[in-house]
Structures are given as structure tokens and as C-alpha cells.
Amino acid sequence: MKKALKKIIKKLLPLQFYNDLVPYLWHLPKAILANIVFDFPSRKLRVIGIAGTKGKSTTTYLINQFLESLKFKTAILSTTTVKIGEIERLNEFKMTSVDSWELQKFLRKAVEENCQFVVLEVSSHALKQFRTFGINFEIVVLTNLMSDHLEYHRDTKDYQKTHRKLITKNSKVLVLNNDDENLEDFKKIYLKQVSFGLNSGSSLLVKSHTIDKTGAVFSLIYSGESFGENKPGELGEFSSPLIGRFNLFNVLAALSTIIALGFDILKLKDSVENLQAAPGRVEKIENNLGIEILVDYAHSPDSLENLLGALKPNLKGRLIAVFGATGERDPAKRPIMGEILAKYCDHVFVTNDDPYGEDPEKIAFQLIGGLIESGKIGEEDYEKILDRKEAIKNAILTAKRGDTVVIMGKGSEQWQVFKNLKIPWDDRKVVREVLSES
The missing domain is CATH 3.40.1190.10 (Mur-like, catalytic domain)
Structure with a gap:
């Protein structure tokens, strides 16, 4: 009521x-x-x-x-x-x-x-x-x-x-x-x-x-x-x-x-x-694959620039990103975030974040538009997989020893929200599930 x-x-x-x-x-x-x-x-x-x-x-x-x-x-x-x-x-x-x-x-x-x-x-x-x-x-x-x-x-x-x-x-x-x-x-x-x-x-x-x-x-x-x-x-x-x-x-x-x-x-x-990072803030997920997996809350142009800009110069392997923009928030930022992803990442998996009542395809299209417009990434270097777990799984499977996979947007959030649906979610748990299935 x-x-x-x-x-x-x-x-x-x-x-x-x-x-x-x-x-x-x-x-x-x-x-x-x-x-x-x-x-x-x-x-x-x-x-x-x-x-x-x-x-x-x-x-x-x-x-x-x-x-x-x-x-x-x-x-x-x-x-x-x-x-x-x-x-x-x-x-x-x-x-x-x-x-x-x-x-x-x-x-x-x-x-x-x-x-x-x-x-x-x-x-x-x-x-x-x-x-x-x-x-x-x-x-x-x-x-x-x-x-x-x-x-x-x-x-x-x-x-x-x-x-x-x-x-x-x-x-x-x-x-x-x-x-x-x-x-x-x-x-x-x-x-x-x-x-x-x-x-x-x-x-x-x-x-x-x-x-x-x-x-x-x-x-x-x-x-x-x-x-x-x-x-x-x-x-x-x-x-x-x-x-x-x-x-x-x-x-x-x-x-x-x-x-x-x-x-x-x-x-x-x-x-x-001996400081510890806050949950879901550049949080490392341990694994036996020889890759580094990070989960972070970065969800805006500034936070993407800060995080990816800090990671990229120190990496020997590839930087692989999983990212999706939040629905019903400033759409003008989406192509900008796509450009930032293209600037730093070797491979990008575009996926869902919390679409809320907005069309997930539309959100992904605007992000991909920024990726393409940047001219810094080819069609073979990004994939659209709206199912977030599948996107995370594919990112981990794509990574080779020495690569870094960074999963951004949700951090330690406990829900994924669609128009008429709110489902339990935790990127960190999903990563561990994927690792246990690999």
C-alpha cells in the first residue's frame, strides 16, 4: 500500500x-x-x-x-x-x-x-x-x-x-x-x-x-x-x-x-x-589457476578509471573485465564507461548489473557503443553475456596463467535486482562456485 x-x-x-x-x-x-x-x-x-x-x-x-x-x-x-x-x-x-x-x-x-x-x-x-x-x-x-x-x-x-x-x-x-x-x-x-x-x-x-x-x-x-x-x-x-x-x-x-x-x-x-580491504572492495579471491581474481564495487567513470588505471601498469598478463551498468541511472555515463574499459582492458565481458526496470539489452548496447567508439578494442575483444554468472564463468575460463580478472559493479552486494524480481546474489560466492565447478 x-x-x-x-x-x-x-x-x-x-x-x-x-x-x-x-x-x-x-x-x-x-x-x-x-x-x-x-x-x-x-x-x-x-x-x-x-x-x-x-x-x-x-x-x-x-x-x-x-x-x-x-x-x-x-x-x-x-x-x-x-x-x-x-x-x-x-x-x-x-x-x-x-x-x-x-x-x-x-x-x-x-x-x-x-x-x-x-x-x-x-x-x-x-x-x-x-x-x-x-x-x-x-x-x-x-x-x-x-x-x-x-x-x-x-x-x-x-x-x-x-x-x-x-x-x-x-x-x-x-x-x-x-x-x-x-x-x-x-x-x-x-x-x-x-x-x-x-x-x-x-x-x-x-x-x-x-x-x-x-x-x-x-x-x-x-x-x-x-x-x-x-x-x-x-x-x-x-x-x-x-x-x-x-x-x-x-x-x-x-x-x-x-x-x-x-x-x-x-x-x-x-x-x-596489516589493513584489510572492505568486503567487495578490490577483494582478492584465492584460486589454484595461476590467475588473479578481483571483485570490486567500481560502477562509475571515476571509480573505473581509478581502479583500472591502478591495476593495468602493474600487470604482466592480460586484464579481463566483467562489467554491467546499473539501470535507471544516468545513461550518459554508459558510453564513457565503455571507453574507459576499452582504454585499459584486453577483453571485456558486458553483462547485467542491476537493470531494475530498464531493458538490459539497451544498457549493454550503450556500454558496447562506448567500447566500439573508443577505437581501442576490436569486436573479438568483447562479448555480451547478460547472465552475470555465465559472464563470470567465461571470464575465468578465458584467463590464462598470469592474467587478471576483475569483476566490477556490485562488490559485496547481496542482491541482483530486475523489474519485478530480486534474487540473492554475491559476486564473490559466484566466483567461488565457478572455481569449484572448473
Whole structure:
């Protein structure tokens, strides 16, 4: 009944009017009620909020690992992970930030389990819909801001403005990416700040770094204001097993958060060296075929460029990709993503992601259009196999010893969604099934 009513209202109102009005008429009252019913649980917790276009899930996961290594009891809610204390599971909600009722319920449970810190990944949708209303974010982390979700937000300005809602009167420190020019306006906010990056002026500055297929080695200097045990000066060399420049920035964001909390990051060198990737984020699947199999959430032009650009220079064998674009999302990005796939990959399997109500053939056609238009890949170098399991199977069978197969778009997501069908799914499990059948 609720879904049917929602569809009727959407048809009657202009989409942008609906997106702007409904948060005030429905989401805000619901959030206020949830805070009251669950007795404002965030007031009894130290809450860290992570927002931005890319890197939220991994940064959230890394911050949690650092806090655990410092012997704190934590809770985490992100696109990939739901964890309270020792109990951890994959996020099956099919959304980054759950609705306000579930969120306050989660926070109340964290209080009952005596958690000291809660690390929350926060989406722009959640902020606009007041899902985080009433939560006291002690530390606010902004990984980066790009033009995204413009099918929901009015424009780029609205998208950026929405992220300001994360900063409340109780926020103590803003952690942000100094290399992202889209965050310039946030630097003007009157709040203590810890910035990170490769550019001069960063509080946590990368003095030198090398990145290869084994991870990153980097030297740091801290030149910001003192927070607890962290004073300005040389911090020395750190080593991370997470690959890619984008993951270097995720590690920097997490370390900057620890600085903002006042804990000595020099005590975390071993923790950095033993970091684990978030589920479905450049996750390696072990096998006996002599090939490397990676599962990742990359699903946009920026994330494809970052991931494939990080992988390709370090490979001796071929790079084989499995990818499909999400339905009912910005179709203009599809040919662009096809071009990026052609730029880096030796062979591409075009398949389904979550088509939702859109024609899967149409989505695949637009991706293939980008592959062909690039002029960098021949007809023999790509295949359209809409059945995602078959595409994964063929990619693995195509690979020879030394090759890398990267399966992108869904990461650790637990469902595949069609127009009138939602089926259990996990790329990682499918890969293991295929390997066991081989």
C-alpha cells in the first residue's frame, strides 16, 4: 500500500519538487519520532560520519580497524558492513544509509552493547532525507566531492550543499581531502580541521610515496594543530597493502580521523601494514589457476578509471573485465564507461548489473557503443553475456596463467535486482562456485 501510494504521488508531482518536498513532510517527522522512541542514542556515543562521492565504505572500514587496534569497542554501518561489537555481517539493506528508524535502532543497540565509537558511512540521499537527523557527529570526514546522483539532486550545487548537513553544532573536527578543489568552500567553515593529501598545505602531507601491485609505501609529515598526542613533525614511513592511489587517500582519511580524535597515529604503523580491504572492495579471491581474481564495487567513470588505471601498469598478463551498468541511472555515463574499459582492458565481458526496470539489452548496447567508439578494442575483444554468472564463468575460463580478472559493479552486494524480481546474489560466492565447478 505504501509503495503504491508513493508511486501515485511521484506521478502527480514533478520529480524535483517531490525530491525536495517529501523529506520535510515524511522523512523529518519520522526521524524526530525515531530519536524520541530510541531515546537519542547518539548522545551516549562518539559518532564519526564519513561522506563524499568515492571512498566512503573503505574509509569507514579502515577507521574502524584503527579504533579496534587501539582497543576500543566499536560499531560500524556502511554500504558493505553492519557490525556491533564482535558481531559483524554484510549489509543486506541495499543502501548505504538505512532509514532513520533502523539507524536509531542500530545506535540504541550499540549503546546497549557498550560500544564507545560508532563509524557511520553517510550518503547524500540520507542527508537530504534527514535520515541522520539528531545524530551528534563528533568528527565529520569528507573524502571528496564530484558530480554524482544528479538524477536525485537538483544540481551539483545542491549535491554539495546537502553534505553540509553532516556538520552539526556538536561537531568538533572536520577532516577533508585537501587535494579536492570541490571542497574549497568547506575549508571556510569555522571548525577545527585536519586536511590530508599530496598538495602543499595539507595538515597530513604525503612527503613521498610509491604505489605498486603490492600496495603503497609513503612518508608523512604532520603540520596541523596539536590534537592530543599528535604534534607537528615528521611521522616517518608507513606501508599499506591496499593498492591504488585512491586507497592511499582512503588510508590518509582514516589516519587523519585518528589524529582528530587525539590518538597517536605513530602507534598505528603495524595496523596500517596489516589493513584489510572492505568486503567487495578490490577483494582478492584465492584460486589454484595461476590467475588473479578481483571483485570490486567500481560502477562509475571515476571509480573505473581509478581502479583500472591502478591495476593495468602493474600487470604482466592480460586484464579481463566483467562489467554491467546499473539501470535507471544516468545513461550518459554508459558510453564513457565503455571507453574507459576499452582504454585499459584486453577483453571485456558486458553483462547485467542491476537493470531494475530498464531493458538490459539497451544498457549493454550503450556500454558496447562506448567500447566500439573508443577505437581501442576490436569486436573479438568483447562479448555480451547478460547472465552475470555465465559472464563470470567465461571470464575465468578465458584467463590464462598470469592474467587478471576483475569483476566490477556490485562488490559485496547481496542482491541482483530486475523489474519485478530480486534474487540473492554475491559476486564473490559466484566466483567461488565457478572455481569449484572448473
